[in-house]
Amino acid sequence: MSNKNLYYDVESAAIVMEGPEGSYSTHDLIDAMFDAFTYKSTPKIEHMAEALTISVTSIITGATKDDIENTRVMFVGRHGIFNKFRAVMREMPKEERPVYGRFLNACVHMIKETVDCKLSQMA
Numbered sequence: 001m002s003n004k005n006l007y008y009d010v011e012s013a014a015i016v017m018e019g020p021e022g023s024y025s026t027h028d029l030i031d032a033m034f035d036a037f038t039y040k041s042t043p044k045i046e047h048m049a050e051a052l053t054i055s056v057t058s059i060i061t062g063a064t065k066d067d068i069e070n071t072r073v074m075f076v077g078r079h080g081i082f083n084k085f086r087a088v089m090r091e092m093p094k095e096e097r098p099v100y101g102r103f104l105n106a107c108v109h110m111i112k113e114t115v116d117c118k119l120s121q122m123a
Helices: 026-037 043-061 064-075 082-091 097-122
Strands: 005-009 014-019 022-025
Touching: 005 064, 014 082, 043 064, 043 082, 064 082, 082 097
Parallel strands: none
Antiparallel strands: 005 014, 014 022
8 A cells, every 4th residue: 555645736737746755746757857867858758758747647537446557558558658669769879778768767667656656545
């Protein structure tokens, strides 16, 4: 059972996750990932950030466990959107792959953590 709280902050228009280690929003996470992983934003990274925001918003607004599971599968399932992003890495220049891969892994981690938190709130 997760001891985190997940909510939508209307004022900042961001999803916020609070827990014992502090709180962060999707905006904070995306900004931190841009700062840590890139010197400048690229269209591929921006598409991942947009998909992250859409997926987390869909999870937050999911009314049933099936809604949440369907969203999880659509974004991080075997044939999900983020696995399609992973396939793009094979075509990228070798020097860009580590940054792209770290950003991709951070997005997938956030989605999975959001699913776990939302499901624990529904239990």
